[in-house]
Amino acid sequence: MGELEQLRQEAELLKKQIEEARKGVADTTLAELTSGIEVVGRVQMKTRRTLRGHLAKIYALHWSTDSRLMVSASQDGKLIVWDTYTTNKVNAIPLRSSWVMTCAYAPSGNFVACGGLDNMCSIYNLKTRDGNVKVSRELTAHSGYLSCCRFLNDNEIITSSGDTTCAVWDIETGTQKTVFMGHTGDCMSLAVSPDLNLFISGACDWSAKLWDLRDGNCRQTFIGHESDINAICFFPSGNAICTGSDDATCKLYDLRSDQELTSYSQESIICGITSISMSRSGRMILAGYDDFNCNIWDTLKAERIGECSSEPGHSDLIMEPLSILLFQVWTDCSLPPLLLSGVLAGHDNRVSCIGVNEDGMAAATGSWDSFLKIWN
Amino acid sequence: MSSNSNLTTMRRLVEQLKLEASVERIKVSKAAAELQQYCLQNAYKDALLVGVPAGSNPFREPRSCALL
Numbered sequence: 001m002g003e004l005e006q007l008r009q010e011a012e013l014l015k016k017q018i019e020e021a022r023k024g025v026a027d028t029t030l031a032e033l034t035s036g037i038e039v040v041g042r043v044q045m046k047t048r049r050t051l052r053g054h055l056a057k058i059y060a061l062h063w064s065t066d067s068r069l070m071v072s073a074s075q076d077g078k079l080i081v082w083d084t085y086t087t088n089k090v091n092a093i094p095l096r097s098s099w100v101m102t103c104a105y106a107p108s109g110n111f112v113a114c115g116g117l118d119n120m121c122s123i124y125n126l127k128t129r130d131g132n133v134k135v136s137r138e139l140t141a142h143s144g145y146l147s148c149c150r151f152l153n154d155n156e157i158i159t160s161s162g163d164t165t166c167a168v169w170d171i172e173t174g175t176q177k178t179v180f181m182g183h184t185g186d187c188m189s190l191a192v193s194p195d196l197n198l199f200i201s202g203a204c205d206w207s208a209k210l211w212d213l214r215d216g217n218c219r220q221t222f223i224g225h226e227s228d229i230n231a232i233c234f235f236p237s238g239n240a241i242c243t244g245s246d247d248a249t250c251k252l253y254d255l256r257s258d259q260e261l262t263s264y265s266q267e268s269i270i271c272g273i274t275s276i277s278m279s280r281s282g283r284m285i286l287a288g289y290d291d292f293n294c295n296i297w298d299t300l301k302a303e304r305i306g307e308c309s310s311e312p313g314h315s316d317l318i319m320e321p322l323s324i325l326l327f328q329v330w331t332d333c334s335l336p337p338l339l340l341s342g343v344l345a346g347h348d349n350r351v352s353c354i355g356v357n358e359d360g361m362a363a364a365t366g367s368w369d370s371f372l373k374i375w376n
Numbered sequence: 377m378s379s380n381s382n383l384t385t386m387r388r389l390v391e392q393l394k395l396e397a398s399v400e401r402i403k404v405s406k407a408a409a410e411l412q413q414y415c416l417q418n419a420y421k422d423a424l425l426v427g428v429p430a431g432s433n434p435f436r437e438p439r440s441c442a443l444l
Contacts, residue, residue: 004379014394015393025402027403030404049435068434221396235414258401261411279425280418281418281421281422361434
């Protein structure tokens with residue numbers, strides 16, 4: 001038997017071994033374990049802020065660790081840093097490439113990064129001496145698009161790419177310190193563990209991988225999805241991960257028992273998940289779908305408990321371009337919509353990306369119609 | 377040569393699978409119980425879950441309506 005055939009058989013054997021080991025610790029199911037608690041009551045979130053300024057679809061957003069500032073990226077070729085409390089634009093950064101797919105805010109607040117079809121990760125210094133935001137580094141080495149990036153600190157950033165690899169970069173030298181290889185499909189998304197020692201990636205090979213930043217190894221691989229994984233996030237304790245896939249399901253995988261605990265799906269939901277975030281306690285999963293809906297799931301009971309859409313009776317009134325007037329009625333004002341000669345539009349928030357801030361106070365959604373909304 | 381690279385790839389895959397097979401796994405009952413406990417213990421600070429009084433909601437101050 002040739003060595004190749006031997007290796008193939010050994011690989012199959014090992015995969016079966018892993019499957020058996022997982023079954024071996026599966027002494028119960030999440031459903032059984034949570035049978036004693038009630039489903040979370042119906043969640044009704046309201047739009048608290050609408051951030052206007054981008055001229056095209058929002059592709060990505062990322063909160064600053066201060067839970068107040070936020071960066072968004074749009075195919076209008078701009079990054080905008082917002083003060084979500086006041087809706088003021090702190091920075092509007094023109095990009096060299098408008099084909100942006102991801103953006104990130106450094107934990108210190110000193111930098112933002114973005115990248116996309118230019119295959120690069122561009123780092124921008126927000127705190128220059130003269131006050132002008134400048135490109136401080138362009139990280140080039142990936143041979144495919146940049147799907148996601150996340151800062152570890154002001155000098156290290158992790159990237160995921162369509163070239164199937166992830167990498168940690170030394171920003172100062174512009175070089176890759178570690179390259180994480182193993183996925184056999186485009187890497188679509190990444191998330192860093194709360195303790196900053198690990199990160200997870202979701203890819204078009206239908207798997208999610210847990211990587212150790214200290215030794216560069218892939219520790220665990222999570223399978224079960226039946227299509228590309230587009231979105232991934234950590235459960236706040238760092239002991240579980242949540243994925244969103246083109247197979248129209250989200251899944252919860254536990255890291256320490258090395259397996260899928262449950263799947264979040266409904267027969268009526270047939271389109272892929274494009275973005276995912278969890279509430280501060282981990283009890284809720286907020287997922288953005290390809291049909292631009294955003295569904296909220298009870299993590300423990302695996303039931304749908306709400307969606308991000310405007311409440312009936314409260315609305316954002318937008319008068320379309322034909323009219324010069326543009327104004328907004330906040331939920332606290334009581335101007336009956338009928339008195340205004342406007343078109344009632346924007347009932348549905350068509351979500352393209354989503355994120356919950358660090359203090360858990362709000363969820364932000366980026367929309368196909370170029371607006372961002374802040375909810376709680 | 378492509379057959380060499382296939383061999384290298386397979387060798388790497390087998391090594392990786394050996395690593396993943398050797399992971400220590402805890403029982404699902406313990407893992408899931410701790411996830412549930414985390415959710416319940418931290419529910420009170422989950423503003424999206426339990427809501428937050430208008431006074432301490434930084435997004436709640438009423439804004440004036442601008443009528444042009």
